[in-house]
Amino acid sequence: MRKITVGMVLFPGFQLLDIAGPKDAFAEVRILSQGACEYEMLTIGTTRGSVLSSSGLTVMPDRTIFDPCPHFDTVIVPGGLGVFEVLEDSTLSEWLAKQHKSTRRIAAICNGVFAFGAAGMIDNRTVTTHWMDATRLSSMFPKAKIEPDQIYVKDDRLYTTAGVTAGIDLALVMIEEDFGRKMALDVAKYLIVYVRRAGGQSQFSPLLETQAASDSQIQSIQQYLLDNLHLNHTTTSLARRLKMSPRNLSRIFTKECGVSLIAFLNDARIDAARRYLESTRHPIGEIAKRCGFESADTLRRTFSRRLQISPVEYRQRFRSGNPVNEAVRESGR
Template sequence: MNTMKQIKIGMIVFPGFQLLDIAGPKDAFAEVKVLSQGECQYEMLTVGTTRGSVQSSSGLTVVPDRTIFDLCPHFDTVIVPGGLGIFDTFDDPALSDWLKEQYKHARRLSAICNGLFALGSAGLINDRVVTTHWMDVPRLAATFPRARIEPDHVYVKDGSVYTTAGVTAGIDLSLAMIEEDFGRKMALDVAKYLIVYLRRAGGQSQFSPLLETQAAPDSQIVVIQQYMLDNLAVEQTLASLAERAHMSARNLTRLFMKECGLSPALFLNNARIDAARRYLESTDLPLRDIARRCGFDGAEGLRRTFQRRLQINPADYRSRFRSAGSHDRTKNVAAEGR
């Protein structure tokens, strides 16, 4: 176990911050003191970007222990939460200066969800590998082009900078920090107490829609995209798709890349995965039937694709994301097809 017994953590709060981004890690860190019977603990202080009370995005209000304008203690770790309010705050020069100063001295500087924009404005994510909520990835890439974004990761550590996906990923991050500070057993005990995974399987692709690359309605490409979506079970090749689109395979690929940012083959594969996810979430169809309907090479092909792309197998995906009470009238519970 790390010989460090007490660790100071500063948590930024700004108008419109996501309350769970603060409350989740605070509860996880607080359990260390309880489970170690006071031998190990975190001292946590909230630091406001404005003076006075600060209202979260949910409407609940906190009164910060300090502000960025006050003298603060030396923080071992600084956490910036996310929330819609970050877009009114992230480029505040006072916050950027405060974060730059903390970066010089803190062992860890971290952001939850789109709190990463504040680190970006302070110049702290240039040439670093980072992640954020999947919905904010395009905006992050446009705003901070030097950041190396891993959009499917739940959390990423690059040197002393830690970043996470959205909201509950702050708990994943706090558990990783607890493991670094006080060992795996302590982190596992905290995870058990909170009834969460110490490391959850898979990435953000389990939650984010895979078909964000639809062509514009007036595009030449939209017709061929719709054909693929309507015929997922049909074996397709680049040549057959190009023939249907009345253009060369090279031109079809060029237009796909220009308008959608990916190849026809990758679009089709994404479409098949997305359709399979919907079947798993809303029906009791066995895997072999889902695979056939979605154009996969049998149940094993579906399993391999899910494991490779989503880092989770179809059975686990179904158990996690299945709509309560939903079922298909063609229900088949044969074990070999589950």
């Protein structure tokens, strides 16, 4: 039997699914291999006694960071709002730094990466986290390279993931590394999940995060764009509305919004297309016209490039109501 020892850190306020998801995925390996392969999983508390998760359920850890632990092949740190309460815990930081040096790999799920940052482990590393925490992570640890749209990122022996259910994606990646693609596929089939999830976090997160001040000229342009996405806008035509030069408009827009005017317009069009796909049965061609894309093909290419998922797949996953056969409508006719 090949056995891999995994330590899973628990701190007060941890996200239960971040631990339960990978734990169940790893447990299936022993069942599906009929005992030939196994993950030995131990939970490691940051405090003595039971640890309360963010959902209100408690877990009694097998060990604590204060106790002698076996040598771990892999260490996983979950996310959860409680992670921000332990960032100043030097004992945890020292424990993680030590594990980072001795383990084959170490992983953080969701905002568990903040604990890695506090331990000095992500400087000059490429990492990801839940899209809602990406800006905060970048601000707190500016030496880290953040990839906010990735489901998971592997940088040498350091693994980081997006939020919550991405812990299962992480477990499948590790299972494939350890026991091969067939085993990872079999576990994914048993759990009824994708062995490789299509698209990045952008398919779940809003793209328009920055708005200009309400009394700003730029805010009026933003609103005009949102109300008239179907028109053929240019920087020159928009500058003419504000009676300023295109260069000045571009400069002010980027300064106030943090993105260029054209980038804002492109994101607005994709967001509008997402809303149509989620809430209507309009053909792709009609959605393209309403959102200002030249054609259905242009929408498909832009949507797939930006979100790493096609409009058809997006509609199948996120459209409200009962699923129906959209084959004719998706043709764009």
